[in-house]
Amino acid sequence: MVTHPPRKGHIPWEISQESDELRRAGLKVTLPRLKILRILAGRDREHLCAEQVYQRLHDQGEDIGLATVYRVLTQFAEVGIVMRHHFDGDRAVFELNSGIQHDHLVCVECGRVEEFKDRVIQQRQADVAAVAGYELLSHSLILYGRCPACTQSPKRPDWLV
Ligand SMILES: [Zn+2]
Numbered sequence: 326m327v328t329h330p331p332r333k334g335h336i337p338w339e340i341s342q343e344s345d346e347l348r349r350a351g352l353k354v355t356l357p358r359l360k361i362l363r364i365l366a367g368r369d370r371e372h373l374c375a376e377q378v379y380q381r382l383h384d385q386g387e388d389i390g391l392a393t394v395y396r397v398l399t400q401f402a403e404v405g406i407v408m409r410h411h412f413d414g415d416r417a418v419f420e421l422n423s424g425i426q427h428d429h430l431v432c433v434e435c436g437r438v439e440e441f442k443d444r445v446i447q448q449r450q451a452d453v454a455a456v457a458g459y460e461l462l463s464h465s466l467i468l469y470g471r472c473p474a475c476t477q478s479p480k481r482p483d484w485l486v
């Protein structure tokens with residue numbers, strides 16, 4: 326994938342980038358879609374639930390309802406612009422689909438999500454699928470634990486007491 330350095334203060338360029346991405350995915354370019362795509366494409370490439378996307382929009386003074394945010398995120402997932410994960414129960418979190426296979430570490434205490442790539446694990450998963458005669462399409466590995474910040478705090482989960 327070729328990435329171009331963003332031109333500072335050149336808003337139209339960014340808008341056309343995102344518009345192109347929507348059109349490539351077969352979606353009509355609408356303002357809510359552009360705004361939501363921009364939040365997911367932020368520098369940190371975060372994993373956000375619909376409520377968090379809604380809150381960010383709200384903080385930016387955007388008047389886009391939660392129902393619209395849900396609908397747009399679902400459309401994005403359907404066309405493959407974003408990936409949807411369920412790290413804790415029913416709540417879905419979304420991240421921009423970078424096309425790069427990776428797995429996740431999730432902190433059970435603060436909800437922090439980190440990505441990792443491990444070639445040995447990826448190869449093992451490919452081997453397991455191959456041995457079983459599967460064409461591997463995707464995989465999802467989630468490691469649950471306590472992040473460094475939560476490990477250092479005195480709070481302990483109930484089951485440890
Ligand atoms: Zn944590």
Ligand SMILES: [Zn+2]
Binds near residue numbers: 428
């Ligand atoms: Zn991720």
